[in-house]
Amino acid sequence: MLSLDKVYHAKYILKQVIRETDVIHAPKINPESNIWLKTENLQITGSFKVRGAYYKMSCLSDEEKAKGVIACSAGNHAQGVALAAARNGIKSVICLPDGAPISKVEATKSYGAEVCLVNGVYDDAYAEALRQRDEYGYTFIHPFDDENVIAGQGTIGLELIEQIPDMDAVIVPIGGGGLISGVAFAIKSLNPNIKVYGVQAAGAPSMFNSIRDNQIETLESVSTIADGIAVKEPGENTFKLISEYVDEIVTVTDDEISAAILALMEQQKLVTEGAGAVPVAAAMFNKVPVKGKKVVCLLSGGNIDVTILSRVIKRGLLMTGRNSTLNIELIDKPGQLMDVSKIIADLGGNVISIHHERANEGSAVNGCYLRIVLETRNYEHIEQIKNALKSNGFKITND
Numbered sequence: 001m002l003s004l005d006k007v008y009h010a011k012y013i014l015k016q017v018i019r020e021t022d023v024i025h026a027p028k029i030n031p032e033s034n035i036w037l038k039t040e041n042l043q044i045t046g047s048f049k050v051r052g053a054y055y056k057m058s059c060l061s062d063e064e065k066a067k068g069v070i071a072c073s074a075g076n077h078a079q080g081v082a083l084a085a086a087r088n089g090i091k092s093v094i095c096l097p098d099g100a101p102i103s104k105v106e107a108t109k110s111y112g113a114e115v116c117l118v119n120g121v122y123d124d125a126y127a128e129a130l131r132q133r134d135e136y137g138y139t140f141i142h143p144f145d146d147e148n149v150i151a152g153q154g155t156i157g158l159e160l161i162e163q164i165p166d167m168d169a170v171i172v173p174i175g176g177g178g179l180i181s182g183v184a185f186a187i188k189s190l191n192p193n194i195k196v197y198g199v200q201a202a203g204a205p206s207m208f209n210s211i212r213d214n215q216i217e218t219l220e221s222v223s224t225i226a227d228g229i230a231v232k233e234p235g236e237n238t239f240k241l242i243s244e245y246v247d248e249i250v251t252v253t254d255d256e257i258s259a260a261i262l263a264l265m266e267q268q269k270l271v272t273e274g275a276g277a278v279p280v281a282a283a284m285f286n287k288v289p290v291k292g293k294k295v296v297c298l299l300s301g302g303n304i305d306v307t308i309l310s311r312v313i314k315r316g317l318l319m320t321g322r323n324s325t326l327n328i329e330l331i332d333k334p335g336q337l338m339d340v341s342k343i344i345a346d347l348g349g350n351v352i353s354i355h356h357e358r359a360n361e362g363s364a365v366n367g368c369y370l371r372i373v374l375e376t377r378n379y380e381h382i383e384q385i386k387n388a389l390k391s392n393g394f395k396i397t398n399d
Helices: 004-014 049-058 062-067 076-088 102-110 122-136 147-163 178-190 206-213 236-245 254-268 274-284 306-319 336-346 379-391
Strands: 023-025 034-039 069-072 092-097 114-118 169-173 195-201 248-252 294-299 323-331 350-358 367-375 395-397
Touching (some): 004 049, 034 274, 049 076, 069 076, 069 122, 076 102, 092 102, 092 122, 102 114, 114 122, 147 178, 147 236, 195 274, 206 236, 248 274, 323 336, 336 379
Parallel strands (some): 092 114, 169 294
Antiparallel strands (some): 023 034
16 A cells, blocks of 8 residues: 555665756746746656666565566656666566657667557557566556556656745646555655645646546547656546645646646746646646745656657747738838838847748738737737837738
């Protein structure tokens, strides 16, 4: 059974292995509250997962260690298991779907694991991991629904109690629920007055739905940039622990997650993956009651795929009014483009790109259209530029 003694034992075991990550003040995330960031994105392997994986392996018998371990993951759990196994001198096999990003496959190999690529998707890789477990006698290291794994993740809660004993609340990402189960159990056991809020992506709300309906529910599909928490079905252990120890669960959209990733990069010089940024998104957009409170956002990981980082940044710019597209209907005569440019420049807007075309069928013969992409400060700045253009006789269209 999960106990506070077990979490403290995990802390002792992990002391020489993991990094006690810093807590950083982030006053700009939400100016109406006092936000701090627990930087598990700077943990070894780039996420918190190594805590639970290592502690789980430390609890194995000599016979189990000799046979080796197997896991299934396309991301942080794979790297955590691989490193933990290597540090314990245990053979590890990681089953990955063959469509997993090359960067994650190579990272898992670099920590010493044997990678088994499986045709299909995650579910196929999971089935293959169980098959090999049964055939070769490996111990399966579950990513979240295991009490020793949960105890390992709970060590973050112990660190937070020591680092910020007067915190009012902590905001934690939820996928399968292993992280928040451990953190909430540890914190509530020591100080029941501290609020624990969970956050899921709106495109993968499995635990949100399950807690709301008071029963474990399985999603038909998931769709979110926060791939680290895109879990279709919560665990049985985690569902029970969250039901008892977590105060509230909320969801955030992909646009809100993108804005949070951008804010962390610009304001704090921290790179997080989508799953790691969801607590910050919840704080930024007031999804949980943080006003006037001292709140810790747990940045669970920083292993974002660089190939999608530019797209995430673009969405973040759009979400925060830092980037805007204007479509303007003009009369095709000399000087129109210059007049538009002058209005934008005088108000401090920066033109990134411009597309000018003559009118098409159904519009005025002497009409034309101007499509401008702008760099702006915020939504108020966009409205200021729009109003100035309108007052000078320019028509802004939605097309």
